Amino acid sequence: MGVRMKIHSGIDAKHLMRMLGESLQKEKEQWKSVFHKKNGDGHMDSLGQHRDEAISWILCLNTKFHFTPETVALAVYLVDRFLLLVKVPSKYLRCVSICCYYIAAKTLEEDEVIPSTGDLVKGSDYECSVSEILRMEAVILNKLSWNIKYVTAIDFLHIIHSLLMCYYPQLLNGLSNMTPSKHLAILTQKLLKCLSDHQITTFRPVTLSLSVISHELEQITPNWLSIVMMMQQMTEVDSGSLIRCREQTGRFLAENSMLQTGYSFLRHGSSCSKALKRKAEEVEEDDDIYEGIKRLYNEDFGIEMRMSCGSEGMYQDIDQLSAVSAM
Known part of the structure; x- marks a missing residue:
């Protein structure tokens, strides 16, 4: 890894799965x-x-x-x-x-x-x-023997988030004024903040990324657990590590007033807002992070992401991940 990850619109799930497999292999060798x-x-x-x-x-x-x-x-x-x-x-x-x-x-x-x-x-x-x-x-x-090209939690965050947008293109539909780049900017702020806690960074980068994502999914969809379980299988993160990491990241984000984002839902009284009971507030974002991520998703050029739908395709791609990781 070690080079800035470019995930652009039009990239398909197969290629993302290959990127994930290669990153997991590098993490295994490096971390x-x-x-x-x-x-x-x-x-x-x-x-x-x-x-x-x-x-x-x-x-x-x-x-x-x-x-x-x-x-x-x-x-x-x-x-x-x-x-x-x-x-x-x-x-x-x-x-x-x-x-x-x-x-x-x-x-x-x-x-x-x-x-x-x-x-x-x-x-x-x-x-x-x-x-x-x-x-x-x-x-x-x-x-460090001049070996400075490492795969990091941010790299995994980009890949996992892109996969979510591929397999669940409807995920952000119920949120007001929310785009993939804005959503990724929110996740990025939280993940970077988590890196300042040495107890959290004892976990694998992919585990930390999935943990932060899982907290965010819990706020926006009642089906968050089934999605997280599929992403867990895809990223080869064991349940014990994910649970412990979720506990630590949840506690840390709560202490720093970052656990609840305060998403604004489009439909008052919708299933998401009823199930989650979140207060709708405006999301404050870091402009630099957001602008960089907008370019990553090519939103400035008005290009829509090509997305495949549902979890069936995800499960089919999971079956291929082990072979990709072994390459």
């Missing part, structure tokens, strides 16, 4: 969970807390530099992978974080939007020199 040890009193090592503060800083930093969600997710992955290899004193975590952020940008972003090292340091308001950034960047790349 290692970072567990932060507990102290004798049962509390989490302070490194986990400092790591979360550094990741939150990256998310805040991205409001200035406006890199893509893929870049942010890759930066978080690089931080966690480096922490798996090196015991980093907390005072150096911000330096590690900004370097991983810069490495991710140079890997995924267009050259013209990547700032110089000096501009990056100045724009981040981080008290360090350009030479310190360059030195730390070299350390990180060497420790």
